[in-house]
Amino acid sequence: MTTFHPFRESRLPSRGGIDDFDLVHHDGRLLAVCADAGGAVHTWDPAADEWRHHPLDMPFRSGDGMDFTEIDAIAAVVADGRIVVGGGAQHQPFALWDLETGAVRSHARLGHAGVGRARGGALGGRPVLLAGDSSAPPRLRVWDADGGDAAEPPEFLGGFDGTGDVAVAELGGVPVVVWGQWDGTVSVWDVEKGECVRNFAEPDIAVHGVGVATVDGAERVVAAGHDVVLLGDPATGVWSSPAEEDEEADDFDETGIRCMDTGAVAGRPIAVTGTAGGRVRMWDLTELRPVAEADAHERDVHAVRVTVLDGRTVAVTGGRDGFLRLWDLDSVAYR
Structure with missing residues (x-):
């Protein structure tokens, strides 16, 4: 990752x-x-x-x-x-x-x-x-x-x-x-x-982030909480199963996701999450897996927004450490 x-x-x-x-x-x-x-x-x-x-x-x-x-x-x-x-x-x-x-x-x-x-x-x-x-x-x-x-x-x-x-x-x-x-x-x-x-059928998580995205040409509702991001079909109210996490993801902050926003990078749908332990992750929504991460803040991240600044897709995160930080999502190379 x-x-x-x-x-x-x-x-x-x-x-x-x-x-x-x-x-x-x-x-x-x-x-x-x-x-x-x-x-x-x-x-x-x-x-x-x-x-x-x-x-x-x-x-x-x-x-x-x-x-x-x-x-x-x-x-x-x-x-x-x-x-x-x-x-x-x-x-x-x-x-x-x-x-x-x-x-x-x-x-x-x-x-x-x-x-x-x-x-x-x-x-x-x-x-x-x-x-x-x-x-x-x-x-x-x-x-x-x-x-x-x-x-x-x-x-x-x-x-x-x-x-x-x-x-x-x-x-x-x-x-x-x-x-x-x-x-x-x-x-x-x-x-x-x-x-x-x-x-939607209730997932076994406290939901701390919601949004929408177009994934493989279909509109989906996105929800995040605990250590997962879910895609839901608005026609049926059914969630897709999250992908199996690899060993790198096993240490994902135990205090869990506290915020999320969605966007697109090079036409590919993504989500960005922040946790109560200060970690920020970018997720590939097509594969429902994290592709980039950072120990971004020394304290809780309770807000994140995805936007366009100077022609590039960026995430803005705010932490209880008092910092706002900007992240260049276009620079993340993943397959």
Whole structure:
């Protein structure tokens, strides 16, 4: 298996850990929007290696029992030319802000649970922010980044444990949301119809990463947890069996996968995972096997994104050691 190395890295100026981050392209630049271990929000411009701290207004009143803004799950999108961020924490409901001004755009009712995972994306061309509860049983809400707080966001209920990951995707030309949970539940939701269109057979893992990929010409749902990556058929809800791991893979971090994203390298579908032990792996989804790895961070990796930067496919990883690191996936040679 190939060992790969970051080609760029930068440390959070606060020296805190990175609990989560999301990526946006704004004014021709790639920006990472990060939540640090103290609940503060920062952006990093990897091209200029510049960090900015973004103070955010408190979305709740002091009498509501919340004395400060707490964010350990964050999502970001661009709406009407402005960066909109959404976030919350295990004990704080979701809220949306204008990143530049720090003004609150919308927020959840206090009756909403805390946030387990958040993700930004485009649903049928519309910028949205997904927020999955950390509670049991959890709810998933789809927030319109253009909207105010006049309307309640669409809300879905499923599974029996907290949210491990959420993703915006298209399956069969239909915009959908994929939702993975700690009890192994993975489901696909048609937001327009407001219904679950597929429940997958529960794998014997806590799911911490979900996405979609096209593998051998067929659309597949991807899920990750423990030390495996699985492919699911959205037509049947059945998972394929993971490939047998070789001896090199036997020492895969026992604390398991905590995040995943999907993409493609030279037309070949891949996934990138991060673990609670700081390891990053790139997986060939056609063969369902890891092809490159690195002991990437000294502490947990709780967020990874695959994107294109300067014409090459890269992974961005964020660790509780306070570093963001960039990995050139195009440089990984594997057969």
